Amino acid sequence: MKKGPVTIKDIARELNVSVSTVSRALADNTLVKIDTRNAVKALAKKYNYQPHFTALSLRSSKTRTLGIIIPQLVHEFFSMVIRGIEDHAYSNGYNVIISSSHESYDREVIDSKALVNGRVDGLMACVSRETNNFDHFKEFVDRNIPLVFFDCICDEIDAPKVVLDDFEAGYQAVKHLIEQGCERIAYVGGPINLLINKDRLAGYNRALSEAGLNTKDDWIIHCDSGDYEAGRLKTEPLIKSKQIDALFAATDMLAIGAIKNLKSIGLRVPQDVMVVGFSNWSISALYEPSLTTMSQPGYEMGQKAAELLIQRINNPDQEINETVVMHSELIVRESSHID
Amino acid sequence: MKKGPVTIKDIARELNVSVSTVSRALADNTLVKIDTRNAVKALAKKYNYQPHFTALSLRSSKTRTLGIIIPQLVHEFFSMVIRGIEDHAYSNGYNVIISSSHESYDREVIDSKALVNGRVDGLMACVSRETNNFDHFKEFVDRNIPLVFFDCICDEIDAPKVVLDDFEAGYQAVKHLIEQGCERIAYVGGPINLLINKDRLAGYNRALSEAGLNTKDDWIIHCDSGDYEAGRLKTEPLIKSKQIDALFAATDMLAIGAIKNLKSIGLRVPQDVMVVGFSNWSISALYEPSLTTMSQPGYEMGQKAAELLIQRINNPDQEINETVVMHSELIVRESSHID
């Protein structure tokens, strides 16, 4: 006789009390008589009553949902970030909606607008490599919707951020190569408009200058993406010129692309050229030679971002925009190590 | 003076008309005078009015949100599926909420219950390897909430399904090895309670028997997971016994684990032992030797699942529970091919 799921009204009708009494009884409010409370709770249990999510949202103007905007979904690092976010969000009673912009600025703008309208209580974002205009994010700040950046951040906007110390990571990676005795070290990086790539390159430069080593313009290569193909194509001329004895790549995939080139002209890794990658993707441990790399704690970054965001949601007036800096660790494997 | 986002009420007040008129005007209802309509639309544009998502949901009892339950998030295949689902969902005006059960039955149950309460209009699920009880899914059917299974399906429940023809894929993989001249072919698979693994194994058996070849009990290995480590540990005794000249693995990672063992005792791939994997993960093209594998069209499966689900949502009474079968393709690479 009933159709949809059971509501508070149904329980009220059956028990001949008002909906408000039922509502309070379920909240264990001492205003309602203990007998009534028990009766209500018993019936609710019997009918497996579940509060209507949307109704709650409307009443409280809280959706208990967080939004994520990321450039890519099929990507080990971002998968880890999402897992970190989800774990923290779920255990705090929040749901998560993900929008992947596919590295497209337009899509990023559309998605972010779609998420504003009371769909989410807050947003976590990592900007795409196409993004150079940040107005759509400013709108969040203007509308007072909590916003947290992670990884690829936007420097212009005043919001909490979770980042890796990419400078230090780049510095460590190159320092390690120098300690292995390398002197002619190349850099292969991703899109230079992203802060993370600027920082990794800066770390590279710093380590070199500190060691009194020089680099050359064509030892520094910028790729449009961090993919294997980009790495293979872009590093080919440099590698064929046989000038270098080491290479620091800003992603593991770029590193593997470069290694393919090295192998193809008979150069051995690590004996002839040492290589360090970045991100510690699962492939880097399995590849041969296994790849020295810098860890990128995606899970922890996701957790931290969710934590900051929920904190921000719960204290909307508190305007502390802290930047949490995570640290990368050098993982030494075969590609940069001779026994 | 105003606080939250602008509502239909605000527009009504400013224009001295009723909310209903504004509502109709925005819907371009010809009942309202064209002048009024234009005035309303102009003001809505000026204030960047966005309909309140939650209010719409409550009114229409539609959330325009789809739920996904998957065993793992950090997984190339599932990432592809999600991308396929999201692309289709977004372009049809749906959002997506993902719950990853982390291969845990309990988590799967909790998540699915959480999604029932009017949070989603429908659900897509891939059961975890721990799952042998399907009551929580039956609840969806009972409650008449549209449900679609993909990949790891539940046979007992009458719902639309999107699956790979795992039998045919297994058959093709092994047939290919036989055509390469292999005669002593082993199988390494994932958890056998999952239908997909049963089917891949059945395909293996069929190809063998069709070719008049025999197998042995200890040439068939079942792992608890499809991971690299599982593959490496579980295949070690078999490989050290040097009985086989080929191996079909139910995942690329299992295949690579096995290849590591082969290499460690000096056996060459493909010269001494040929290997075929499954899923065509990106690592399989990059690994050396590059890995012959069966494609697994995750993106397309996701798209199809979303399509079926939205279809189901729009026609709730239509009880056609079709099963869509996708096909896998053999991708021949170095690990099973001698020039």
Added chain:
DNA sequence: TGTACAATTACAAACGTTTGCAACCCATAA
């Protein structure tokens, strides 16, 4: 017997929207 107060309950508004129905205005025709 009436009053006061505590205990318990119900009513109503609100969150932002859509939509059936009633009501209004004005012009045209009887």
Added chain:
DNA sequence: TTATGGGTTGCAAACGTTTGTAATTGTACA
């Protein structure tokens, strides 16, 4: 002048909750 009716508009209910306030009980005390 009054009725008819098309063109516009507003009212109110509904979706499922929560919560401030009012109303109803019952009991004890004067």
